[in-house]
Amino acid sequence: MKAILLSVFMLLCSQASFAQKSIVAGDMNGDNKLDIEDVTLMVSTMLGKRDKIGAMVLEGDAVKKDPPMSSSGNAGGHDYVDLGLPSGTLWATCNVGASTPEGFGNYYAWGETSSKFYCKWSTYRWSKGEYYELTKYNHNSGYGAVDNKTTLDLSDDAAYVHWGSMWRMPTDAEQEELINACWFESTRRNGVPGHKGVSKYNGNTIFFPDAGYRNDDYWACREETGYTESEGYYWSRILSPNSPADACILHFWGIYRSCGMFLRDLGMPVRAVVR
Numbered sequence: 001m002k003a004i005l006l007s008v009f010m011l012l013c014s015q016a017s018f019a020q021k022s023i024v025a026g027d028m029n030g031d032n033k034l035d036i037e038d039v040t041l042m043v044s045t046m047l048g049k050r051d052k053i054g055a056m057v058l059e060g061d062a063v064k065k066d067p068p069m070s071s072s073g074n075a076g077g078h079d080y081v082d083l084g085l086p087s088g089t090l091w092a093t094c095n096v097g098a099s100t101p102e103g104f105g106n107y108y109a110w111g112e113t114s115s116k117f118y119c120k121w122s123t124y125r126w127s128k129g130e131y132y133e134l135t136k137y138n139h140n141s142g143y144g145a146v147d148n149k150t151t152l153d154l155s156d157d158a159a160y161v162h163w164g165s166m167w168r169m170p171t172d173a174e175q176e177e178l179i180n181a182c183w184f185e186s187t188r189r190n191g192v193p194g195h196k197g198v199s200k201y202n203g204n205t206i207f208f209p210d211a212g213y214r215n216d217d218y219w220a221c222r223e224e225t226g227y228t229e230s231e232g233y234y235w236s237r238i239l240s241p242n243s244p245a246d247a248c249i250l251h252f253w254g255i256y257r258s259c260g261m262f263l264r265d266l267g268m269p270v271r272a273v274v275r
Contacts, residue, residue: 019070032061048263049069066189069081069093069207070093072080072090076163076165078092078094078163078272079093080093081205082202084199084202084204085178085181085206085231090176090269090273091170092163092167092273094212095198095270096163096269096272097115097269098163101189102189102194106233106269106271107160108268109124109155109212109266110268111152111247112126114172119216128144129234131245131265132245134245137149143244149236150241151171151237152169152238157237159273160236163272165275167273168275170236170237170250170273171236172248175259176259179197179250179258181199181200183197184196184257186254193209193210193223194232195207195208195232195252195257208232208234209232211232211268211269212230213262213267215266219236232252232269233266234269235247235249243261246262247264248260248261
């Protein structure tokens with residue numbers, strides 16, 4: 001492992017010497033910065049398991065690429081797919097911070113717009129350090145200061161902040177509509193486990209990688225960290241109507257997909273929708 005880490009360091013240094021000023025050296029996932037996700041992908045690359053975008057490498061270093069996913073248009077520089085949904089909602093083809101449908105992208109605590117290494121209550125922006133000390137988005141006095149805000153302000157919406165005014169995070173109702181309007185199957189795209197949805201309305205497709213989530217300083221429910229069955233977790237922009245320490249999510253696991261709730265301090269990917 002020491003040899004691998006040394007090789008990673010040398011490779012990062014090598015990339016730094018040739019990188020253009022507009023490109024972050026060692027940026028493996030295309031989010032224009034160097035973070036823990038890049039280190040994870042770099043180590044996987046050194047082990048010969050994945051290529052730069054996270055796809056599995058086959059024998060002889062030949063990478064088998066899956067056919068392109070459906071794309072219906074572009075808004076603000078990011079592709080979306082029209083699944084023919086009754087609401088007219090248009091979904092992004094990849095996660096915020098990713099450049100491919102199978103890319104994990106960045107992980108954000110709910111209501112935060114910067115990814116970070118430690119995802120826990122003591123580092124959470126809208127808390128004084130505990131789940132019962134909330135400072136924003138709270139409808140229960142037992143959890144801190146009450147403001148009765150249940151929907152993220154656009155300034156706290158990671159999709160809006162990073163992709164521009166044409167995008168935002170989805171509501172829980174839009175997530176529910178999505179899973180009811182598509183046939184989903186657990187599959188792989190370019191070697192990355194995830195869930196592919198096929199629209200019941202027009203046959204267009206969408207893919208959600210099983211990117212797991214960030215809890216404190218470790219990855220949970222991700223295949224390369226030893227989980228036998230990876231899972232996908234995606235934030236909505238809606239606070240839980242039950243516990244204000246939770247927010248609504250979209251969840252994929254094996255043959256299951258559902259809308260639920262999870263702790264706000266955890267780091268999760270964001271799949272945006274067009275505003």
